[in-house]
Amino acid sequence: MNPFALIIIMLTVVLGTLIVMTSSHWLMVWIGFEMNMLAIIPILMKKYNPRSMEACTKYFLTQATASMLLMLAITINLVHSGQWSTMKPLDPTASIVMTLAMAMKLGLAPFHFWVPEVAQGIQLSSGLILLTWQKLAPMSILYQISPTINSTLILTLSILSVAVGGWGGLNQTQLRKIMAYSSIAHMGWMTAAMMFSPMMALLNLVIYIILTTTTLMMFMMNSTTTTLSLSHTWNKTPLLTTAILATLLSLGGLPPLSGFLPKWMIIQELTKNDNIILPTFMVITALLNLFFYMRLTYSTSLTTFPSTNNMKLKWQLNPTKTTIYLPPLIILSTLILPLSPMLILLE
């Protein structure tokens, strides 16, 4: 893509999200979502082929519907309260409709059907933006309306999402679909935390973004999109196999890696409020997530998969990809757990 056009489009995506996160007028929130959606469609279609066109169409339809539902919620709020401020509590009906709209934007179950297909049809770099940056704006709106969210609704969305994210990813070999189901499950954890402590939901979002960015950048380094080509990493860059092992286990939520921190905090918040069955169910379905990450690490890091060439290592030519962000991200995605006492600053 023309670099000037790419810069302008990326700036519009960033600006749209920032407008959503910092507005105090509901119309500006809607405008931010529209700008975001309009600008990200060219990014999703960086490489033009029928799959990316289909992914863009599906993404556009779901996001446009969600934007219209958001506008309905804003209009209901206007009719019942006569004002447009985001600081004031929402009318209950408007809150339900807005939660549904944000669930469609995030890809929570039962509105999750677009996430694997859209993630599959686009480039890895576009998938990175789709799975990380696009979650910021809807989560910030959920954070702002969290005092008035109907708890039954968000509990339903959360339970369905962790279940779908766990079971849906079991039969996948395409890495982008695996990351999509991982995204659905993590969004389920975030909305469960939103009921009791929105701050822990934001913590989960930040650590999820770091982990997903690391994982997708490692995939981008080898340009792998299937489990089979990921399993040839030992042949190309052996050091990356260790990093993939650590990062995928962290994504699955194993202590003592970073991914355990949000799960631990969320379970703590839920049990503080005498809620035992929900965290038990969520932890058990997180085991399903861990299973398919372990399957990836088994074929990639723990075994030397049969490959096509007969050498121990391929020719170490000069690398052409920029991997400058990868080492700090790997450190961040595996070693943050000792910093958890700093969470006392959030109180």
Place this chain on the structure above:
Amino acid sequence: MALIYMNMTLAFTVSLLGLLMYRSHLMSSLLCLEGMMLSLFVTMAITILNSHLILASMIPIIMLVFAACEAALGLSLLVMVSNTYGVDHVQNLNLLQC
């Protein structure tokens, strides 16, 4: 509650159902998107006129502008689908299924 609100909510719901339950054409879902926007436009305009929120009178027009941009984007995606397959049937969008 005045009858107009129920009327427009019904219009929005019918358009939403039309968006979600189309048979084969992508075009009908784009039209229903515009129908949803229209019902919200009328609701908002009537609420603003009724409560004499004079400064908010530009808000329905701004909403119209952004919805028109969105419709243009939807139409361009429809044209791309139609370039590849000849028709805009949604059964053709099945390359990415699990």
